[in-house]
Amino acid sequence: MFLTFIETREGKIKKSSLEALSEAKRRAGELGTDVGAVLIGTDVDCLDPAIFSYGAARVFLLEHAELAQYSPQGFVGALHGLVKEAAPEAVFFAATAMGKDLAPRLAAKLGVSLASDCTAVAVKDGKLIYTRPIYAGKAFLSFRLRSTPQIATLRPNVFAAATAGNAAGEVVKKAISVQGGAIKGRVAELIKESGAEIDVTEADVIVSGGRGMKGPENFALLKELSAVIPRSAVGASRSAVDSGWIGHQHQVGQTGKTVSPSLYVAFGISGAIQHLAGMSSSKVIVAVNKDAEAPIFKVADYGIVGDLFQVLPALKEEFKKLFAER
């Protein structure tokens, strides 16, 4: 069995968990085994049907009042118990904030190594081969894990989420014991950034601004553009962030976030090597820059050499029309 950790936020399953589950289903199929999903928390059993339709043969529900809020120690304790009992060959997580927090703890508790933030998983000679970006995507590493169970986190937005047809399966409720006193840290509160619904790591489209945006006030233009594009987010270059024009959580690049959206639109970004590393795995790149010699044009599928302050509003109007047609 390949086990996939299904992350829920405010009662909803994360899309990236379904991507991980779908990939587990594909690779497990090649190895002639099936797929299980695990949910942790409280009131998680209402979510089963969706998970079965993505190919899980069984869903494990680990419910406990102490696990109502995320805590690395509480969650890893619950997961570890299940892994010891069910003995999966592999455990997959989405490489979300929670997945990245939790998977290394589980690996350490099991004494095994971890494949982090993978962008491809393959089967060769009956073994899993993981590929992941290193140096923010300046290079890619392919490797096997010698240890068992295999534990991996999969980068969001890279693996296809695909329903597999079977809409039913086995529900396994596990009684777990959690000693509240053993949990020495937990999430006490969720603080939402106003207006930012989607993180750059999860967005299908990123509209990103650099030094050419000229000032913080102009990032409002990018936010307006993002507002007309479904599942989009605003990104930024390091120089824009370091100038204080927008929060660091928007920074794309080697000291920010590495992203893989379907579409990356760079406004006034020259294309420093550390920025290109962070976004060059985007499916399609568009550059708008007044400097025709800017390095960003060397990686852009489409480029407009011109004044972004004229192009950006015009593009917003065009996108508005396109999305209205749908």
Next chain:
Amino acid sequence: MNILVFVKRVPDTESKIRINHETHAVIEDGLNFVISPNDEYAVEEALRLREAKGGQVTVLSVGAEEVLVILKKGLAMGADEAVLIKDELKETYDGLRVARMIARTVEKKYPQFDLLLFGKQSVGADNAQVPSMVAEMLGLPQANVVTKLEIDGPSGTALREIEGAMEKVVFSLPAVVSAQKGLNEPRYETLKGIMAAKKKVIPVVTLEDLGLTKDDVAPQIEIVAMETPPARQAGKIIPGRPEEAARELARLLRTEAKVI
């Protein structure tokens, strides 16, 4: 407070990465190595906590003699002590073995600590594994990817970045915290600090000191390939006045690239 900060030596972010395809390793010739940028936030936070509450800051790094440079940098920024945890292997991209060495060093050599600070991930291997693994090995709470940290007596509060929101994490000390951009603005070394760092003796901890065998820290990651990504080709430049170019771009994105 007794704070241990873990730092790593990585190529600077301007580096172009070249690969030796026989050894599956990055070619180090010509690269400029620095303290991993996220680790600088960790060092700075440790120094600020010491300034506010007193105590001691020790910087530690796992590696060969070449990591002494970044340990000196930590000292020059203001750390009281530095320690080299000697590792004969180059980058293995395996966080578990490094976490084992760190956890054992803490247990055996520095059991009296309040806080273990890390960068959220090395800007290189990009694993983001070691802080959580060390926390698990030592049975500690963790707050990763932190942009705000407050310590109040025996407990701490941190703001941790998640997708499109922040989590407020409360924890008891001792604890593991990993830092990222936004937490603070790292200071520069002072001339006085640099001079003092030069004179400082940096103790070396070996695997034998830690009671670890080579097998205990053998990499479990078996590299089969390391490649640079295929170079992207420059595409079309769309001519015309801004409105025309924007219209054509939108059309191409829908009909040709099919991404919107």
